[in-house]
Amino acid sequence: MSFMDLLRRRASIRHYAAEPVPADKLEKILEAGLLTPSSRNLRPVRLIAVTDADAVHALAECKTAGAGMLREATCAIVVLGDSKLSDAWIEDTSLSLFSMQLMATELGVENCWVQCRARQAATESSDAFLHTLLDLPDNLSVEAVLALGMSTGEEKKTKDVPSLHEGQVFLGKYGVRY
Ligand SMILES: Cc1cc2nc3c(=O)[nH]c(=O)nc-3n(C[C@H](O)[C@H](O)[C@H](O)COP(=O)(O)O)c2cc1C
Numbered sequence: 317m318s319f320m321d322l323l324r325r326r327a328s329i330r331h332y333a334a335e336p337v338p339a340d341k342l343e344k345i346l347e348a349g350l351l352t353p354s355s356r357n358l359r360p361v362r363l364i365a366v367t368d369a370d371a372v373h374a375l376a377e378c379k380t381a382g383a384g385m386l387r388e389a390t391c392a393i394v395v396l397g398d399s400k401l402s403d404a405w406i407e408d409t410s411l412s413l414f415s416m417q418l419m420a421t422e423l424g425v426e427n428c429w430v431q432c433r434a435r436q437a438a439t440e441s442s443d444a445f446l447h448t449l450l451d452l453p454d455n456l457s458v459e460a461v462l463a464l465g466m467s468t469g470e471e472k473k474t475k476d477v478p479s480l481h482e483g484q485v486f487l488g489k490y491g492v493r494y
Pocket of ligand 1: 326327328329330382383429430431432
């Protein structure tokens, strides 16, 4: 698949089949996360692979809305940044997460980003909830959870290549049409 085709094909999928994500695919997805550059090469990204179904489903409580697909996911990767090690941990974790999304797409593993930084669980922040649930040390901050699962077989549309003329890209100065 060309890189442009991979980008066109990637989509946030929130329903999954019951079969588990094969271990070799999970390993490649994790490797993609680690192959991603980081600011000053400080590598503040930490990943927790969650493969036990009940443990994955428990992650769904990390926020009050937008995490329901974790009740169906068969696997998840909790994406953490060492905020004491690098002030660019948000950028670094986000880049790693997107690499993992693209790798998962290439491997036919459906996925969805579940934002946790600056989000709320029922009675506390998503970050505090996940610190307790996963026994996280204080130096780690939670960026997001990547929900993973195999396809239900539902047909997916690929995206169109966006037009450069629709108000997001300018030439030389803001407002000048490219
Ligand atoms: C930073 C970020 C946070 C997101 N958080 C959530 C989320 O918490 N729950 C969710 O269902 N989707 C989440 N998404 C998925 C977006 O809703 C999705 O990427 C967007 O609607 C475009 O759809 P597509 O990914 O299928 O192209 C997030 C995506 C990004 C990039």
